[in-house]
Amino acid sequence: MTSTNYTINTRQKRKIYGIAGAVITLAVPFFLMLFNHDNHLETAQSLCPFKMLTGFPCPGCGITKSMVYFYSGDLSKSLHYHVLGRL
Template sequence: MPTVSPSPDLRQRAAAVSSTEVTAAIGVGGIVIAALLPAGGIEDGPVICPFRALTGLPCPGCGLTRSWVYLMHGDVGSSLASNWFGPVLIAAIVVLAVVAGRSRLSGRRPADLDKLVKNPVVLGLFALFVAHGAVRLILTMTGVIDPI
């Protein structure tokens, strides 16, 4: 049975979309979902983190969903209490979407994401994210803070 390959035009259009645009679109979609989820019952949701489900301990990303939902509903304090990096990640996604949109509107293809993540600021934020997760894990294991 012969396989049907996509038309050259479709392949060109798919190649014209950068990884930055795809990531920004997914991120903006996540922000929209966070705005649509009710903040009232967010604490009662299922544990979706495999690390936390197996160990009962938080990973660096634990609490990001709650952080986003709280922030999108205007509760900055609860957002920061859930995960300090929730607001940082939302800001990064908004910046990424604006930069990608401006590039596209000016007729240029946005830079690929692999180039952007090598930026020293991005690498520094990632290191802080991992360090934050490690400190939170140690504080949880020693009983200084309650598990989230």
């Protein structure tokens, strides 16, 4: 196997991993939205390790909740949790 074939295969694998990661990142909030019947996201504890250790929010804190409320159509709550969650 030549180095060119190895580079192509590595690039293809990285592309597939990137696409799979993006799909998972978008699917998790969608499924959370489906199972948010009793509005448990309002009171649920954040699973952010940085916030759990320091008590301060990281730049990504709230983005999952923001996307869940964006998928639900509640733009005001979406913006409340994270400004970038609506992108």
